[in-house]
Amino acid sequence: MDVHLDGSRGVGVSRLEVIEGPSGRRRRTKADRARIAAESMMPGVKVADVARKHGTTRWQIYDWRRQIRKGNLVLPDSIAALPMFAELVVDDSAVDAATARPASDLEIVVGDVVIRAGADTDERQLTRAIRAARAAAS
Template identity: 30%
Template structure:
């Protein structure tokens, strides 16, 4: 039976984990638990990375952290909370484009045209002559190069 949400074979596997062992509950000594929880608060790695390195599921480590927080609050001790920074924006600087004075009108010069050129282009004072028999790809590349310099 296929479900509309079934994407088997259409998406790549991001990460694949294999859990080995009997699948029995593990009893973690309090000292080891405390060390793992402290390591997860060190901000040197993500909580998920710490959990994976110790063979835990990330949800288990998050549960331990929540239980510790509740125990500390019950005793009247609050865990330090890292200050959250308010979102900030990068200042935008808008500069006026330099005023371009129009170039004085030039009289078009009549140039002697080469008899062997098939295509002649003149853009912004740049003249390009492409000879007969040039490949269409070469002509397209020349035109693209002229567009890119504008």
């Protein structure tokens, strides 16, 4: 219980305010800590929201999560069976675009101009292209 006295020394107390409730430090069991940390690991859940809901800080939850990884806290059986990794999704369109365009063996940047040349590019043509790019950049 916290007590706040409003008044100066030597003068009678004009007001007395008694504040009841939790003192700030909470004693949680290992099972409670593991349950709260596991709740923060669920997909789409924000750690800050879980911390606010349970009256703790984000950093405390991050510490509990670290303890779970080290094996100091044990997840409840109902949560331990759930996958804890993000699902891997491969976008086929990105792969198709990359394979459709052959990769250049050489890429030269002159100012705003990019010159890409393959292994079979003629040396004279490449020299002319570089000179033209330099002239355009000046």
